[in-house]
Amino acid sequence: MWVLIELAAQRLTLFAEGQALRQYPVSTAANGPGERLGSGCTPRGLHRVRLKIGADCPLGTVFVGRRPTGEIYSEALAAAYPGRDWILTRILWLTGCEPGRNRGGQVDTLRRFIYIHGCPDSEPMGVPGSHGCIRMRNRDIIELFAAIPKGTAVEIHAEAS
Template sequence: MSRSVLLAGGLVSLLVLGTTVAEAQTISLPLPPDAKTVIDKPTATASAAELAAVAHELRKRYPGPHDDHVIVVDIRQQRLYLLHDGRLQASYPVSTSQWGIGNREGSNRTPVGVFRIAQKFGQGAAPGSIFKSRRDTGQIARIITNPENRSERDLVTSRVMWLTGLQPGFNEGGDVDTHSRYIYIHGTPEEGRIGMPSSHGCVRMKNDEVIALFNRVPVGTLVYIAPGDRPLTDIPNRL
């Protein structure tokens, strides 16, 4: 992404015609032929005990003023879990990168490891609002519910939670800096593809669900994106 035009994983935001409602043009697109992902088939959701163990370990390793909240994103399951004081509060389907996992700048892959929510944007914005450079444009995206159809552009909608890495040399600093890669948890018009890898690096959510999550977590919340090729409690520091 550039700093002047918002990119959710590397593509330019939709140039919208009109003044009030933006309709994303839809086309049928297969996954790129070189797409790689750890996902093979759906697996059982994580147990409450496993998630509690992960939250406990994260809070011990990365103490902070808001470590009572922990978000766990499981790449293999394409699912986000919200915990408070080690107890599961909510679970949502998500969409991570169609190119799999990777922490390097320019990869268009979803980074893994431990992060915090550095900033939040969109309080009070209408569901489906299109954001450009993290600012509400006042335009509303048309939601695409057919998974065979794709938005022509990679729009960011409803809410934005900007992540920063906590593991120097792995997802923080240099060419692996998550914040500089503009990696967000955000809404998307491609709701029909939630639950399958479809993004350009960010963690996408349905619009009503990203609003619900946004309202429940403060800036500083720990976020763990698990690669899915190992137990959740095996927190990676290299790929």
């Protein structure tokens, strides 16, 4: 199994044995593609899922610093914390595989805390809007999380295939 994320199409595709199994709409960085620390961009190239976080957490679990806060996302919680970058339900933490491009130094995907994660269902999909991560609908991230093991390859392309 492997995952392809196409930034231009705002689409994530799950593959197995060369066949596309499932496609999901996503929302990647509002700042576009890029690898530099502090850029707020989505890194390109070959990555792997380094850690899977939140396996037994309920739908809408709020994470801060990759730890569940004990909160479940709601409109009331959103109103109490306007402007918060919501990381919900599950986290697939990515690590870069290409030294000098997305691994090491000022371009290290892992140290930039780039995830595939859930977000409020009110957030638009199919348009860039994140701070660098790949946002998904909560039910979609649950499905993807269950389908792929730790170590799964994730290729991020700027152009659509």
